[in-house]
Amino acid sequence: MARPPFTKSFTQQLPIPEDAIAAAVAVMRTGRLHRYNTAPDDPGEVAELEREFALWQGQPYCLALASGGQAMQIAMRAAGVAPGDAVLTNGFTLAPVPGAIAGVGARAVLVEVTDDLVIDLDDLAAKAQATGARFLLLSHMRGHLCDMDRLMQIAADQGICVIEDCAHTMGARWNGRLSGSFGTAGCFSTQTYKHLNAGEGGLLTSDDAAFMARAIILSGSYMLFDRHGAAPAGDVFDEIRLDTPNMSARMDNLRAALLRPQLRQIDTAIAGWNARHDLVAGRLSHVDAIHLPTRLAAEQYVGSSIQFCLPGITAKQALAFVAQLAQNGVEVKWFGASSPAGFTSNHHSWRYVAAQDLPQTDRILAGLFDMRLPLTFDLDDCALLADHIIDAVATAFHSEGGK
Numbered sequence: 163m164a165r166p167p168f169t170k171s172f173t174q175q176l177p178i179p180e181d182a183i184a185a186a187v188a189v190m191r192t193g194r195l196h197r198y199n200t201a202p203d204d205p206g207e208v209a210e211l212e213r214e215f216a217l218w219q220g221q222p223y224c225l226a227l228a229s230g231g232q233a234m235q236i237a238m239r240a241a242g243v244a245p246g247d248a249v250l251t252n253g254f255t256l257a258p259v260p261g262a263i264a265g266v267g268a269r270a271v272l273v274e275v276t277d278d279l280v281i282d283l284d285d286l287a288a289k290a291q292a293t294g295a296r297f298l299l300l301s302h303m304r305g306h307l308c309d310m311d312r313l314m315q316i317a318a319d320q321g322i323c324v325i326e327d328c329a330h331t332m333g334a335r336w337n338g339r340l341s342g343s344f345g346t347a348g349c350f351s352t353q354t355y356k357h358l359n360a361g362e363g364g365l366l367t368s369d370d371a372a373f374m375a376r377a378i379i380l381s382g383s384y385m386l387f388d389r390h391g392a393a394p395a396g397d398v399f400d401e402i403r404l405d406t407p408n409m410s411a412r413m414d415n416l417r418a419a420l421l422r423p424q425l426r427q428i429d430t431a432i433a434g435w436n437a438r439h440d441l442v443a444g445r446l447s448h449v450d451a452i453h454l455p456t457r458l459a460a461e462q463y464v465g466s467s468i469q470f471c472l473p474g475i476t477a478k479q480a481l482a483f484v485a486q487l488a489q490n491g492v493e494v495k496w497f498g499a500s501s502p503a504g505f506t507s508n509h510h511s512w513r514y515v516a517a518q519d520l521p522q523t524d525r526i527l528a529g530l531f532d533m534r535l536p537l538t539f540d541l542d543d544c545a546l547l548a549d550h551i552i553d554a555v556a557t558a559f560h561s562e563g564g565k
């Protein structure tokens with residue numbers, strides 16, 4: 163039974179919508195690309211995006227930034243992280259997260275993840291206790307939400323300030339409440355492969371006025387903070403504008419013009435990702451050798467990628483599995499690889515972070531695979547992808563040295 167190879171690109175996103183292209187062209191016609199280059203009849207695309215994203219996210223304040231990584235750095239600084247401070251974070255995430263902690267001169271304390279790919283709340287509580295860390299940069303890695311009620315209880319009990327990395331959860335909810343609205347701040351990315359595509363970009367939301375005033379000044383607002391779309395009242399800045407350094411990480415009007423029409427369509431995009439995700443997950447769920455992370459009932463995810471575990475797979479089998487899929491045009495990433503590749507790395511290759519023992523995370527990553535599901539794939543494509551994965555799982559466990 164020869165299955166046709168998969169031929170579409172895993173890195174091809176949808177084109178930018180025509181109305182977004184038109185809005186970007188209109189910005190270029192004015193020449194006013196910088197966010198503070200406004201006109202009496204034109205508040206600027208960035209300010210408008212901030213207003214619209216704050217509304218959509220249900221938060222009073224929003225700040226548009228140059229990247230998701232800058233959103234995390236600025237959030238930590240605005241929350242009071244100082245050089246040398248301990249910042250708790252997931253042991254399984256992508257490099258911008260430990261990178262942001264290194265960027266503010268802080269010390270990452272890595273917390274184990276569970277078989278369901280969320281932060282291990284017992285390990286979190288224990289490490290918070292042991293280190294006295296007052297900050298958590300919580301990565302909702304690959305779109306998996308932990309029990310947010312329990313997490314926020316632990317944070318309240320231990321006096322921990324929570325900053326949420328929502329690069330993979332823009333639009334995801336816990337008990338109906340959007341990710342990013344639980345902690346002091348929500349950090350979002352609009353890099354091409356995230357849920358909104360501006361090439362690069364970031365968004366930071368909060369309901370804390372003093373926090374957001376510090377973030378706005380940090381982002382490089384000079385004394386133009388009144389030109390923001392979702393900022394605290396001017397008097398909040400009285401002292402903060404003098405106390406806070408400018409770190410220049412603004413978004414520009416061109417990117418914001420690309421994002422506003424996409425934000426209006428995001429619910430359609432989310433439904434599209436979930437249809438693709440659920441089709442693949444449904445097929446994989448029939449295979450005994452495959453463990454799919456369990457989703458808690460309160461979680462409403464955005465399935466823009468899919469993760470599955472092959473517990474007990476050896477490194478040799480994992481490499482052969484990925485290679486067989488690649489031969490068939492299917493790009494599956496393995497998180498257990500000893501050297502980082504593409505966008506994927508694990509904590510062993512973050513040499514700027516003090517080495518830490520994470521036996522549970524290592525065991526999970528050794529069998530963890532990940533596949534993107536761009537909206538350029540249709541449902542037939544997804545069915546074919548699932549079938550290739552199932553074929554490769556069968557080969558992996560039936561070749562020499564099998565389970």
Ligand SMILES: *Cc1c(COP(=O)(O)O)cnc(C)c1O
Nearest residue numbers: 229230231256258327329351353
């Ligand atoms: C992409 C990403 C970010 C933010 O990245 P930028 O590329 O700086 O916008 C943060 N966390 C995770 C887990 C990511 O994948």
